[in-house]
Amino acid sequence: MxxxxxxxxxxxxxxxxxxxxLTVNNHPGVMLQICGLxxxxxxxxxxxxxxxxxxxxxxxxxLKVDETDKLDQVIKQLTKLEDVLAIEERPDARPGVSxxxxxMARIG
Amino acid sequence: MHTLxxxxxxxxxxxxxGVDTIAGIPGGANLPLYDALAASTTIRHVLxxxxxxxxxxxxxxxxxxxxxxxxxxxxxxxxxxxLTALADAYLDSVPLVCITGQTPRALIGTDAxxxxxxxxxxxxxxxxxYLVRSAADLLTIVPKAxxxxxxxxxxxxxxxxxxxxxTEMVSFESWWPDPLAAGVECSPASDAAQAxxxxxxxxxxxxxxxxxxxxxxxxAGAASVARKLAEQGEIPTVVTLMGLGIxxxxxxxxxxxxxxxxxxxTNLAMEECDLLIAAGVRFDDRxxxxxxxxxxxxxxxxxxxxxxxIGKLRSVDAGIAGDARxxxxxxxxxxxxxxxxxxxxxxxxxxxxxxxxxPDDFSPGRPFHLIRQVAELAGPEAYISxxxxxxxxxxxxxxxxxxxxxxxxxxxLGTMGFGLPAAIGAAxxxxxxxxxxFTGDGSLQMNIQELATAVEQQAPVKxxxxxxxxxxxxxxxxxxxxxxxxxxxxxxxKVDFAAIARGxxxxxxxxxxxxxxxxLLTKAMQTPGPCLINVPIDIEEEVxxxxxxxxxxxxxxxxxxxxx
Numbered sequence: 001m002x003x004x005x006x007x008x009x010x011x012x013x014x015x016x017x018x019x020x021x022l023t024v025n026n027h028p029g030v031m032l033q034i035c036g037l038x039x040x041x042x043x044x045x046x047x048x049x050x051x052x053x054x055x056x057x058x059x060x061x062x063l064k065v066d067e068t069d070k071l072d073q074v075i076k077q078l079t080k081l082e083d084v085l086a087i088e089e090r091p092d093a094r095p096g097v098s099x100x101x102x103x104m105a106r107i108g
Numbered sequence: 109m110h111t112l113x114x115x116x117x118x119x120x121x122x123x124x125x126g127v128d129t130i131a132g133i134p135g136g137a138n139l140p141l142y143d144a145l146a147a148s149t150t151i152r153h154v155l156x157x158x159x160x161x162x163x164x165x166x167x168x169x170x171x172x173x174x175x176x177x178x179x180x181x182x183x184x185x186x187x188x189x190x191l192t193a194l195a196d197a198y199l200d201s202v203p204l205v206c207i208t209g210q211t212p213r214a215l216i217g218t219d220a221x222x223x224x225x226x227x228x229x230x231x232x233x234x235x236x237x238y239l240v241r242s243a244a245d246l247l248t249i250v251p252k253a254x255x256x257x258x259x260x261x262x263x264x265x266x267x268x269x270x271x272x273x274x275t276e277m278v279s280f281e282s283w284w285p286d287p288l289a290a291g292v293e294c295s296p297a298s299d300a301a302q303a304x305x306x307x308x309x310x311x312x313x314x315x316x317x318x319x320x321x322x323x324x325x326x327x328a329g330a331a332s333v334a335r336k337l338a339e340q341g342e343i344p345t346v347v348t349l350m351g352l353g354i355x356x357x358x359x360x361x362x363x364x365x366x367x368x369x370x371x372x373x374t375n376l377a378m379e380e381c382d383l384l385i386a387a388g389v390r391f392d393d394r395x396x397x398x399x400x401x402x403x404x405x406x407x408x409x410x411x412x413x414x415x416x417x418i419g420k421l422r423s424v425d426a427g428i429a430g431d432a433r434x435x436x437x438x439x440x441x442x443x444x445x446x447x448x449x450x451x452x453x454x455x456x457x458x459x460x461x462x463x464x465x466x467p468d469d470f471s472p473g474r475p476f477h478l479i480r481q482v483a484e485l486a487g488p489e490a491y492i493s494x495x496x497x498x499x500x501x502x503x504x505x506x507x508x509x510x511x512x513x514x515x516x517x518x519x520x521l522g523t524m525g526f527g528l529p530a531a532i533g534a535a536x537x538x539x540x541x542x543x544x545x546f547t548g549d550g551s552l553q554m555n556i557q558e559l560a561t562a563v564e565q566q567a568p569v570k571x572x573x574x575x576x577x578x579x580x581x582x583x584x585x586x587x588x589x590x591x592x593x594x595x596x597x598x599x600x601x602k603v604d605f606a607a608i609a610r611g612x613x614x615x616x617x618x619x620x621x622x623x624x625x626x627x628l629l630t631k632a633m634q635t636p637g638p639c640l641i642n643v644p645i646d647i648e649e650e651v652x653x654x655x656x657x658x659x660x661x662x663x664x665x666x667x668x669x670x671x672x
Contacts, residue, residue, distance in 0.1 A: 029231070036231055076415050082235075082236040083236075
């Protein structure tokens with residue numbers, strides 16, 4: 001994941017990315033399932049953030065996807081993964097994701 | 109209360125799921141599983157000679173029955189060897205459940221003996237996969253794996269089981285309810301009714317419609333209703349390699365296989381269609397040629413159970429994400445009977461201008477002559493497997509296939525070495541039916557060790573080797589596209605396949621130099637048990653016509669009636 005040079009999250013964001021929120025089964029292979037899919041389907045993944053929820057039974061994965069023209073295919077292919085329980089397109093979460101990116105940049 | 113170890117749980121569940129045959133090879137990491145299997149009275153184990161062979165034997169069972177079949181392999185090389193068969197099953201949507209042994213949990217990640225990351229390696233080539241972390245998890249994982257393999261778009265599922273999970277004792281109250289018994293219904297999408305109405309209107313309004321059917325139609329058990337749809341709407345029909353058998357080759361609406369090695373008239377007719385009704389197909393490049401030039405003037409209806417296939421390569425005017433059988437049944441009452449005389453006349457004209465076959469093609473000693481002779485001797489009940497190469501395309505072009513699941517062939521992955529073990533699997537699943545394996549000398553050498561399995565199991569497979577002492581399709585491409593620089597595409601030694609087969613304990617016949625090859629072939633085909641028939645084929649016999657890779661389907665090279 002590139003530590004993007006977004007220093008000011010309040011600036012207008014490029015519109016060629018989409019924000020997806022996945023709910024997935026929480027086990028050690030699930031990140032590989034998601035990242036592997038992006039590699040083998042030739043989709044670009046700009047950012048990923050993952051955290052266990054629901055007392056560890058599931059995880060929540062935020063994806064920043066640089067494929068607005070292929071987004072339908074990205075979502076359909078993700079839907080096919082058995083470990084993916086739910087997918088939401090979450091444009092409303094863009095400011096939050098930008099904040100997270102800025103925080104990552106600050107941590108360095 | 110039951111108390112069993114993990115391996116016993118797996119075997120008991122396989123028995124409950126109705127598995128009667130497992131192909132595999134034991135090794136250090138799956139010995140507990142074999143120990144439990146030895147106690148089974150209902151499951152027959154087929155000892156393959158290479159794990160890839162085991163995977164393809166299971167495929168032979170699965171492709172002919174439509175039900176998930178099972179293969180076993182040990183960790184490390186056992187697992188890596190079986191991967192090719194899994195990838196093959198993945199690309200052709202074949203339901204398999206592969207159970208591999210793995211090093212004990214405590215050793216995972218330590219580069220232990222025969223340890224590889226089977227879970228990681230199988231991920232991109234399976235529908236789903238598991239690394240089992242406790243024996244209790246097997247109670248849910250095994251039935252779930254079967255359900256996944258056989259439902260929706262079928263595919264292979266791998267379960268990697270560490271050796272100490274196989275030996276771990278578990279006490280449990282009840283078996284997981286069988287998800288297959290409950291029945292997995294493919295619920296149509298909510299907008300299906302609307303899509304059906306739209307699709308029916310497009311079909312009724314079309315002047316030059318074309319049905320384009322693939323393996324998904326066979327998986328859905330939709331071949332007969334697809335035929336009804338074609339007949340009711342008088343719609344000419346093409347099939348993919350995986351769709352061969354949906355419509356008998358001699359059916360008046362059948363235009364045969366489309367794409368790289370299609371009859372000229374078929375590809376030319378597709379160019380002119382104004383509506384493409386695609387079902388259970390994925391617009392593979394070998395079928396479509398250059399996709400931007402494929403059926404350029406046609407609207408598209410696409411029926412597929414895998415929603416991600418709809419619009420993946422070709423945008424659609426009506427997409428029906430669902431079971432092909434359900435979709436065709438829903439469509440039928442809306443399809444008007446239309447004779448479409450102009451369209452039928454135009455296609456007949458194309459077929460007259462570019463006949464599919466030339467009488468010379470059937471001269472003695474030529475591939476089509478042999479294939480038709482074998483077909484006659486094998487009879488309509490026979491299952492036919494092929495390997496990959498020229499012989500495969502000749503079979504696809506000329507064998508009189510009459511029913512779905514009759515042809516077993518490696519379509520998507522194009523795996524040389526598929527034919528013999530797949531034929532053994534078909535013979536095990538259908539002991540009362542003839543099974544013929546058409547292979548080439550190149551392909552046969554990729555899994556020739558399974559001749560031993562055929563003999564050991566007394567699988568009555570008739571192996572017809574079309575022997576041109578070369579990698580024929582490679583050589584053909586070097587001739588056509590690499591200025592006849594033939595390199596690494598012919599074999600410098602002549603292998604005596606009949607002698608090798610006899611060494612394995614098969615009956616063997618060699619048509620090379622035979623006084624009466626026809627009589628010898630007849631005798632060979634009538635020989636009980638497994639048997640190999642070596643047939644010399646001229647190295648210059650080509651597969652024609654041919655669309656160059658990456659070209660439009662209307663760019664066809666060669667053929668007895670080449671007219672560009």
